[in-house]
Structure formats: C-alpha cells, structure tokens
Amino acid sequence: MTAPTPDQPAERVAAPALEMRGITKRYPGVVANDGIDLEVRPGEIHALLGENGAGKSTLMNVLYGLARPDEGEILLDGEVIHIQDPTDAIERGISMVHQHFMLVPVLTVAENVLLGKEAMRGRIFLDTSEARRRIKELGERFGFDLDPDARVGDLSVGWQQRVEILKALYRDARILVLDEPTAVLTPQETVEVFAVLRRLAAEGHSIIFISHKLYEVLEVADRITVIRRGKVVGSRLPDETDEDDLAELMVGREVQLTVDRGESHPAETMLQVTDLRVRGDRGGDRVDGVSFEVRAGEIFGIAGVAGNGQDELVEAVMGLRQPSGGSIVLDGVDVTSDGPRDLHEKKVSFVPADRHRFGLVLSFPLTDNVVLTDYYAEPYSHGVVRDEAAIAKRAAEAIEQYDVRTPGTSMTAGTLSGGNQQKLIVAREFDRDLKLLVLDQPTRGLDVGSIEFIHKQIIRKRDAGTAVLLVSAELDEVLEISDRIAVMYRGRIVDVVDGRTANKEAVGLLMATGGRGEAARGTPGVTT
Amino acid sequence: MDMLFDIPILGILFQLVDYMIRVLTINGAVILALAAPIALGSLCGFMNERSGVVNIGIEGMMIAAAFSGWFVASLVVQAFPDQPKADFFFGASPALVIGLAAAILTGMVVSAVHAWLSITVKADQIISGTIINIVALGATGYLIIIISASSPRSAGRFTPFTPPEALTDLPFVGWIFNMFLNQGPITMSVLALAVIMNILLFRSRWGLRTRSVGEHPKAAETVGVDVIKLRYRNVILGGIFAGLAGAWFTLDFGTSFQAGMTNGRGFIALAALIFGRWLPLGAFGAALLFAAASSLSIAIRTVPPTGDLGGILTAIPDQFWSALPYLVTIIILAGAVGRSVAPAAVGKPYERESAS
C-alpha cells in the first residue's frame, strides 16, 4: 500500500530493500495480521509502532520464518521469496534482535556469535581465533569494543544487546529487525544504541525498529508505520507528526497520556528501611546499605535499571529473602525478620512482578487464586477446614468489583488474559484495609486499558491513606504516578527526587551512571 | 609405618589409609571394571541432559541391551557352534561382535522411544524414563523365564588384554598400567570415550550447539540450530553408551544374563553425572569413586585387613558394604547439589514457535 505516505522526492530514489504485501496471518480465534503492507528502503530506520498485541511480533515472525503467512508475499530486492525458517531468513540477510535476548548466558561472547554459523577448522572443531578476529573487526567498525571471551551472563543488559547486534552483523545482515530494543535499557544506553543504529543505517543496512514508545520512534526513525489490531492504520514521517497524533493512531481513540494523579497528602512514616543489606543468589550484597521511608498516603517509586538490586530489595521487604543487615520497621514495629505470612497479617500487600511465577497458580480455579493469601483465615476456613461456599462468594464479588472478564469462577487462572490476571491479583491484594502496598512492575506487558485501570486503583489506595512502594524498571510508569522517586544504582539509592518535577533525562542519567553527572532534581527529597 | 599404626584410635585411620592404598594397587583393575558401566551410563545421561532431556531410563536401557547382547550372541553360537576366536582383538568371535552390535542397537532403539516420548509427544521426561525402566525390566524378566527352559548356550565373553609384564612390574606405576590395560574392550574404552566427549563438548561445533540447546533452546533455534533434530540425535547416540554399558554385563565382565542384574547401576550413573557436574571426565571420576566403594566389600572378603582395622572391618556386616555405594551416592548428592548446576533447559520440552 504505502498510499498515505507523503510524496517526497528523496524517497522516490531508493527502491525498497524489503516489501511485505498483504500479509495475513490467522490464529484460532484471532486474525493477528490482516493484509499488512510494509516497505523498507536501504539505509532506512523504519519504525513499526503499535500496542502490545497489535500484531507487530506476528508480522516479524512471518518475516523471520517463524510463522507462515496465510496470505501475502514477501519481496526482497524486488524478488518474491518464501522464507522457510530462521536459517533461511538469516541466509537472505534478515536478522532479528529479540526483545528477550536470544543469548546463551553460560557461553562466551565469541561462542554466542558463532553459534549457528560456526567458523570451522576441519569438519569437527571450531576455529575460535577466526571468530575472535571477526568480532574485533566488526566491533571496531561499529564502535563497540567487546571481549570475545567474556561470559555473556556476566555482561550488562546494554552490552548483551550489542552482542545481539554483533550476531546479526557477523551473519552479514542487511535487514535488521529490533523488537522493542529499548525496553530494558536506560535512556543513556538507549542513546548509545540509537547511535549504533544510525551508523548501521549510514552503511546501507535497513533497520526495522519495533516499539510502542512514541518519543523514541520520533527520535530515531526515518519513517513510521502504525499497526492496530493487525492492520496498518497509518504511515508518518517523524517531521510531520507528534506524540498525540501517533498515540491516537496507535490506540484508536484519544488517550490521556498521563493519569491524573491528584494531590497527595503524606502523613506519618509507615515504612522505615534503614541501612538494609541483602545478599544475592550468587553471594555479595546486592542491596548495599539502603535507607528510605514511605509515608502513609504517598507513592514512593524506586527507579533503576533491572538488576541493580531492586528484586532483592523487594524480596527482603516482603520477607521472601532474609536481609544480611539493617532493619525494616513497619508502623513502628520491627518486621526485619518477618515472613510473607506475618507481613500479610500486618496489613501489607504485595503485587509481584512475575504474575505467572508468583502471583497466581495458573492451574487452579479463580476461587483458589482469589484466596491464595487468605485461604487459612476466617471466613475462608475454620481451623483447617476450608469453607468452599465462602470462597466461592468472595471470588464472585472480586470478579464483579474488579471487572475480571471470565465465564465463571471455576475457570483456571491460566485461561484469563494478562490484564484480567493482573486485575484478579489487584482484587485480592488491594481489597482490604492496608498499611503498606508493595508493587513490583504492576503493569508489565499489559494493554493500555488495564494499565489505566490499575494506575487508578493505586492512586485510590494512596488517597485512602495507604503507603505505596512502587518498584519498576519502566521509568515512565514511575514518573507518572510517584510522589517521590528514589533511583537505585548498584544496590544503593543514589538520589531521591520529587516525582512531579523530576526531569526524565536527569533521572535516566542517574539510573545509568549512579549520579556522576549533574543531578537535576526538582525539589530535594529525603536523603540517601 | 607400624609405629603409626600403633597410635591409639588415630592408628586405625592410618591402617585404613594403608589398606585402601593396598586395595587400590591390588584391585585397581577391578575398580576400573566396576566403574565402566556406571561411567558409560553417565555418558548416556550426559548426551541426554546436556541437550536438555532428563533420562532416568538409563537403567532400563542397560538391562535391555545386556539381555539382547547376550541373547543374540547366544543365538549365533547356537546356529554356528564352531566360532573362530581372534587372537588379537580381545579374543573376539563373530558371535561376540554381533552380540555387541545388538546391544548397541538396542540401546539406540530404546533411546529413540525415549526421544519420541520426551521430545515429540512432550510427555513428562521422568515418566518416560520410568516407563522404559518398567517395560525393560518386565520384558527381560519375562523373556529370561521363558527362555531359560530352552537354555541357550552362552557365547562366552571377550578376554581381557594382558599387558606385558615389563609394564606392570614397574615400581610405583606398574599397578596403574595393570589397572587400565588388564581389561576387556568395553572397560578399556571408557576413559578414552570420556576424554573424547569432554573435548568434543568444548571444542567442536556439535558441542557448542549441544550446550546451547541444553541451556537456551530458543536462542539456538533463532540462529538456525534445529533443536528437535539435535535433541533426537543426541538422545539416540546416547543410547550407544547405554548399549555398551549393557554389553559390559553380559559380554565383557560376565557371560550370562540374570533378571535385574544391572542392580541400580543406571541410577548411580545419574548421580555420578550430577556429581561430575555434567562433564564426561567428572562423571568418570565419580564413577571410579562409587566403584571403589563397592569394591571395598569384595576386598574385605578376598584380602582381609589385618590388625585392629581387620577386627573392625570384618565385624561390620556384609550388607553394610553392599549398601555403601548407594549411601555414598546419597551423601554426595546432598553435598554436591547447590554447587552443581544442571543445564538450564533440562526436563523442559521444547515448544517450537513456528505455527505454520
């Protein structure tokens, strides 16, 4: 199609490197892609914008040979091709950097790069010196200096992403697909990756950049294609559009980009964490002397790049991990060595980051899940005897009040959509009198509607006088609803800033560097 | 020396060390032989688990191979009673070689069933192994009962190599030559196989792909490694080692088949693999340790220790020595786990993404 693309002389010049025409892919019950057209030119960074579930990933899976389209064709340099599988795609110069990195942590950089396209010495043995030489050469050309013998699991996320890009370059990729590449990066790392992408584009590589972050797309893309519900709903040039326009295209209605968080009225200190130290799974203090306080009626956000000790901090606060030092005081009572059950009984609720792993038992019915943390107490059981009627009544109430869409309470939690699963957890954890609410990435992977709903519920709890501790690697989320924001870097809180006046770039810099740059805080918060 | 032995209490310890060294120098060949089926079983487990498939059916694979190796060799002898015996290759006869091939083939066929259940059907892998153990034990038990009535002749066994005395008589190291060279073909090959597999794992393309498939199959698939095919190939090739282990029982170490004769060796092999950190050479070392524990009971009967130690050791009931390898396994498992990390994808069936 490309019809809505405005005529620009420069674009007429280059023939498309890749064309996808009328791609349709149906899965049982859904049309994931419905006649999608996409055209990517050589040396172009082409953004593919859409919400979670809009069909971006399916389209790329079709391109990468992971899914076979029901209709439509793919043209490479004007020739129709049929991509059988990833190997086939790679051989044709199409490479993909997945959102969840496809790297083997126990292998070295060189081994990861080699895998699947091994340099050989003879028929059996690997030629690692040749691999090292090529990694060095590519690194020099594109400006990243990777140690070929480093174990990938020991690298930071930003560097792992560079290994992924290196993998693609090693395979002589001409068309590089990046699936949500910035989801796990700090703003600074993002800037660095964008620089790499621009350099690649300048050398003639075509880049498909998948994202749902509007400002990123506007910053890096040469052209933007927006997908909604499996269809292309528009194409734009970054100069001719803005965030509001793109958001409306992407969501299909005018969206409020920020929740109205209203005024907060912080009262007495509810949670006091002092000099907390927590050891990680591999030993070593992952939380290295952290102190902060959360007051009743405020949302205290903790921002930080994943892996800087937030997981260990949350686990320690929630009694899932024993701190190696320091103290945690809840409403004047020392709870440092309390377990999850003790905290639950002291009116602390917790929404974990991984709802499949922690928050729910997917094979259990909604009834059992809705009482997962209360099952042992009245009215759901009397002594050791469960009260099935009381449990069923509670489940029916919860799905009614929190709008959980399901055919019935005896369906298993695994049958619910992600948004409804999270609403079920919110129903369970929010719907009681609380002193402290701990939220770890409460909206990860959810659609805009569910995110809005959950953010409103969080603010409602705050207004009811609950202290809220919000931990998220999504800086946007933290900025959007927190009253105060602490930045965590390498196990320490490096600064606390006011949530309403905080400057995104400044917070991002703190996340990335721990504060060596200029700290641009709005109103100073509490000390570190 | 004797002065050390006379120290109260501590002396017993010195006597024990002295006795263990003597046992090792005298019984080295027996220890290595007993380690062979365990180490081979571990290699079978290694091939499976390094590519992400749990195999607790090694025991069943071994017993099936032990039976078929013996049975096929016996049938050949029955059909052609005058078997020529080679005087160069461990006294090999056609019957023995055909039996060995049958054992290996059986190991591979049973492994193919395990591969199909675990990889294609995506049945629970521990259940798949359990099924193999039950069927193999049941079927060989059934067959040996109906066959023993017609009692076929045994095909005999491979004769151990006799190392030159010039080597075995060397001071201090002679016993090592004896230990590794005074062996049948299967036992003798074990160390070499372990070394080769260890090198291949880290230096070859196959090893790189196998490690990646066992750790992060999806990552391997996205760069064009066929996870399903590699798993199938590795599991089936692993059957060769189980087959060799089975043949060890009836063609190398012994000459006849009894129901249940593998007696848990396939399970000890699993423990050796864990203890050896999923490395062929590590597993080989662990297998030697288990074999040393079980050879102690033999040693006490054949070369009774003297002095205070002898009094103590002979007073301990036989059954304790028989249980020792199993107890050692438990103790090692309890101690080794936590430091020994399994391949990340082990036990998880691979769901291929492509929905064509």
Add this chain to the structure above:
Amino acid sequence: MIDRLLSRSLRGQLAITGGAVLLALVVGAIVMVLTSPIITGSLDPWLWAEAYLALLQGATGIAITFDPFAVEFRSLNGVIDSLVRATPYILGGLAVGLGFKAGLFNIGAQGQFLMGALGAVTAGIVLADAPTVIAVPLALLVGLLAGAAYGFIPGWLKAFTGAHEVVVTIMLNFVAIQIISWAVSGPLRAAGATFARTPDVGEARLWVLTGTSGHLLHSGVILAFVAVPIVWWVLYRSTIGFEIRTVGANPDAARYAGMRPRMLIVLTMTVSGLLAGLAGSIEILGVQHYLPAAYATTVGFDAITVALLGRANPWGIMFGGLLLGGLRAGAPLMQIIAGVPVQMIDILQGVILFFLAADLIVRWVFRIRDAKGATVDELKTVTSSYGGSSAPRG
C-alpha cells in the same frame, strides 16, 4: 454449566485411561503370540485368549468356556485375592499420588513399604503373645512410623540440601533391601528355619473377615478403602491439602502466599512414607505373617503405575489399585493354565503407562477428541526441579 464442563473432561480422561488399558492388552496379546513358540513349542495364535480368560478367572472367579459356551461364577476366591492384592496397591498408590500433588516423585514407596514391613514384623514378633487387640494396632503403628521415618529422609534432604528425591529414593530402595537382609538374617532370624526368615507374628496377625484357606480376606482391606476418602478430604477440603497442592502446582507462588514449601515437602514425603509403610505393615500382618530375608515384592514400583492410572486423584487411585490387584491376583492362574509367566503383568503395566504418556496414540485409535490429557500436571514441578540447582526456598 461448570459441572458439565468438569464431567466432560473427566469423561475424556476416563476414555483415555480405558483406551490405554485396552491397547496394552492388545500389545500383551501380540507379545504372547510372538513368544508362543518358546512357551508352547509352536506358534499359537490363540494363546492370548487362553491367557486372558485364565487371568479373568483368577481375578474374579468368573470362568468363561466356549465349547459349549458358558459363563460360570466359580468362587469368591478370585474376588478375595484381588481385594487383598489391591490393598497395598491402593495405599502405595495414595503414597505416590500424594507426592505427585506436592510436586514430588516418591519412587521410594518401595523402600518405605519394606521398612514398614520390617517395622511391623519386628513389633509383631515382640507382641506375638500379647492380646490381639494390643498387638495388631501396635504392630501397625510401628510399621507405619518406620515407613514415615524412611520417607522423612528424602523429604528432608530435598528440602534442605536440594538432593532430588528421584535419585535419593531409588538409592534408599536399595539400602532398604540390605537393611532387611541384615535384620532378618541376623537379629530377627527365626531359630531352626531352613532359610533366613523371621518368626511368625502370632497374635499380631490381622483379623480375618471371611474366606477359605489360601484365600483369606483380612481386615487390612478396610483400612485401604477408608484411607481413600480421608486422603481426598485432606487434599481438597483442608487448608493443609491446599498448601500441598499449591506447592506442587507452583512452589514460588506458595512461598509468596506465605506457605512454607520446605516444611510441606518434608511433611508430604513423611506422610507418603507413612502410607507406603502402612501398606507394608498390612501386607506382612495380613498376608505373609513373617518376613523372609529376600522379600521379593514390587508393590512400591507398581504403586507408581497405580498413581498415574488414577491421575493422582484418590478415587482414581482406588480404581487403579483394584485393576492392578486384579491383574496380579489372576496372573498365577494364567501361568498355570496358559504357561504365560506372571512377568507378563510387569510388561502390561509398563505398556499401560506408555499409552497414558503417549495419549495421542490412544486418541487416534479411539477417536477421542478432548483437549485435556491424562497426565498429572504437577509432574512439571518434579521434572523441572530435576538436577536440583538449589534447595527449595522457604
């Protein structure tokens, strides 16, 4: 609507289980025909019919003859034998099934069964002359405690060191054999016996309800059938059962919900050992009355088949136990009449499991269209923890 949904999936499971049993019988028949030249000296295409009819008669007392055609109920003996044989299978199946529910694979039911037998026989010998109302309960108690203790060991090791229960329990099975061999040929050996065995348990024998010599229905059978609803109630109607099932389905969620996975693992393995130990005690006090040094039994392994047949559900386990009990009870007559060795039952068991695991074959053969498989969901937890990178937390 929900009830209908449940019963539909239940019907699907029953169909698959029934289909698996049927296909296993077909495979068994093929094996018999193929091996008939060795058994009878010539290829006998009808050996399987002879064998299965004998099996049926041995298990139920129903004799079917064809020339002339007649169906005849011979005696209660077959039914009694089947019930007596089913008793340890039901208890053992509950032991293994309970483990499954907690995400544990107790392959050690065999060892716990043996230790239960040893405990019961030891107490039985001591109490051989005591009044039976004291001797029987005490001997049972000692037996089940011995089994519980032997289940506690792998539970504790799993919970606190991460040693995977599959390998540990298999090792303990071998150790149990040696312990029995030592105890029976040593301290417990009966004076004057021609082979190593313990004395008779005397008054600690279980009461006999009915039956004739060689086919006695002992009162332990009742215990097995009482245990079924109890275990069901604990699993599905008590908070402890909810905790056990949660740990089995998702150990991380259990920890998050304030349950204590380590304690639950130890508890479940101990209770599992208790049930297997009870099975061993009943077998010794009800059937054997003494313990030989080389006590040959496979009850603990057969219990795995039973638990899987019943999909770890207590009621399902009851039917699985009855089925296997019947097969075992009928097997001797099959060997006598048809010459097919009783080991055929081992093969049948394994093949039933094979078809349960490879349920796609069953679905294909019988055209069963049901989404849900006949598998035990919690096995995912068992298998994914294999190799034990670390001990469970909490």
